[in-house]
Amino acid sequence: MVRRLLIVACLLLLSASAVRAQTPSSDAMTAARSLVTTMKLADQYKALLPAILLGLKPALTQDRPEIERDYETMMPMVADAFEPYYTSMVDGIAAIYATNFTAAELRDIEAFYRQPTGQKMLEKMPVISQQALAVGQEIGRKAADDLKARLTEALRQKGHKL
Incomplete structure (x- = not known):
């Protein structure tokens, strides 16, 4: 019984250290968020919103003019409601970059994107x-x-x- 507990404890320690190894440092996350901002990824995501809304419009309005008018007036509210998704997207993509690159590498990449060629x-x-x-x-x-x-x-x- 003690042996089984020891094995389970070792496995838990190993899995916890593997998770820690995959968790990016705060420095890498800061650099990654800055890179994602420089790359204007949130702006690219925001540019998709009109296409998303256009795709939803026929299903929701059902070609009924009275619903279409209300749908159009709701657009500013919908854009505001999407703001948390932009933040989540930036954080999620930053985490991906921070997991795959060191903070120094992320700063190097960002330096490139800040140049005219980037x-x-x-x-x-x-x-x-x-x-x-x-x-x-x-x-x-x-x-x-x-x-x-x-x-x-x-x-x-x-x-x-x-």
């Missing part, structure tokens, strides 16, 4: 990401078509009817 990268990143996604999808589609044709031919050569 600012340009932040400005261009949405368009670049969209273009890169399109390229990836197109090449992935071509690769899948090619692989399908090759595999189909190889299976036919083995006598399978496809």
Whole structure:
């Protein structure tokens, strides 16, 4: 019985130290929050709100003009209600950065983003990401078509009817 308790205690100590190792330092969290602010991630999230509301509008208003009018007048209230989500988003993303980088590394990254080239990268990143996604999808589609044709031919050569 004592041996089992000792084993359980050791496991608890090991798991607690593993959790502590994954918890970022306050210095790293401070640096990460500053980086996330410099990267304007909250602004990018705020820019999504109109699209979210536009997507919700048909389901909520049901093409009824009287509901649409009230829906439109509620927009400032909705934007205010979203403010805590922006804060949570900044904290959550900061924690991710702080877990993956040291405080010094985060300050180095932020220094880059504060420079004109870093600012340009932040400005261009949405368009670049969209273009890169399109390229990836197109090449992935071509690769899948090619692989399908090759595999189909190889299976036919083995006598399978496809």
